[in-house]
Amino acid sequence: MQRTVEIAEFELPRGRITVGELMAMEPAGWEHLRSEINLRRTADPDRPLARCHYCQSSIYIRAQATRDGNVPMFVHFQGADPECPWFAGKNVVPDDARAAQYRGHQECALHRWMCDMIARFLEMDPRLTKLSVDRYLKPQIEERGRYPDVYAELDGLGKFAFEVQLSKPFAFEIAARHRHYQAEGVSLIWVFRALDGELPQGFRDVITMQRGNAFLFDDAAFNASVAANGLRLSAYVEADSSGWRKPRFVRLDDLPRASRSDVAGWRVVD
Ligand SMILES: [Zn+2]
Structure with missing residues (x-):
């Protein structure tokens, strides 16, 4: 399974949304969130709508194609801290070591x-x-x-x-x-x-x-x-x-x- 940001901090009043909650949503629900994030990113890139709970980098919702249809995941936008344990790109530190070594x-x-x-x-x-x-x-x-x-x-x-x-x-x-x-x-x-x-x-x-x-x-x-x-x-x-x-x-x-x-x-x- 592709690494996902497991918990997102949305701008209040929406607040915290876990990837489990995201996956439980109807497609219309997470598609709406996804477009809101992207609209904000376009309008005001310095004030992201959703951040990674862990490293505070801005995140988006990726629709991952699976046999059961599209599944939503939280993913860092480019430029996130590669030491974040939920980072999905090329890592400086091996996966399992990251959480323990983090600040x-x-x-x-x-x-x-x-x-x-x-x-x-x-x-x-x-x-x-x-x-x-x-x-x-x-x-x-x-x-x-x-x-x-x-x-x-x-x-x-x-x-x-x-x-x-x-x-x-x-x-x-x-x-x-x-x-x-x-x-x-x-x-x-x-x-x-x-x-x-x-x-x-x-x-x-x-x-x-x-x-x-x-x-x-x-x-x-x-x-x-x-x-x-x-x-x-x-x-x-x-x-x-x-x-x-x-x-x-x-x-x-x-x-x-x-x-x-x-x-x-x-x-x-x-
Ligand atoms: Zn992160």
Whole structure:
């Protein structure tokens, strides 16, 4: 699939439109947006109607021909920052490395976006009974609380805490956090954006805790989530020597039920 800008910031009052929302529109809807963008571009090129959420470059809507007809995508106009993780042209940095290496404030934007999207896709599950993003989770057992990035309860499935971890070093004890959630009966899932080169020690620790599994919310997982109308993560398992086996998409239901709250029991890919 061609790389798309996954979230667009339109001039207010329209505001934010994700590529998932764009794809869900009737053709007349996105064709209208598309012509508005192009009209503005002609009339006032310095004041674009829509920008990339990530790099703030101006973007347009491309109609991508597929077997099922034209599918709309957000694409940067020429001259966008080639370091943007959603850049579609010739890249300075390889795809997977870009998000992690991007500048600090963009990384915060990516972190926020990943939390929002994970929450958005969780909301599509009819079993969802509770959802919070980056809010205080009252501890039931221990005195001290935690602030998971995303917290969700699904009827018949369990309680889940998602921690989105980008390239920054981990600023806390990973094992302690695992023990905390385990005591609370909450499954803790660390979510990465990319796995590239030498992983920082914190990433290694998490993967060890998850029995060799790494879960990514990358472009592939995003596209799979859009297609499935629900959260999908790319599950990677380490090959024996170095590198990773071919990833597969997993749902929360795919995690081994009996051991879901046991950090030592995670192994969803053989
Ligand atoms: Zn961009």
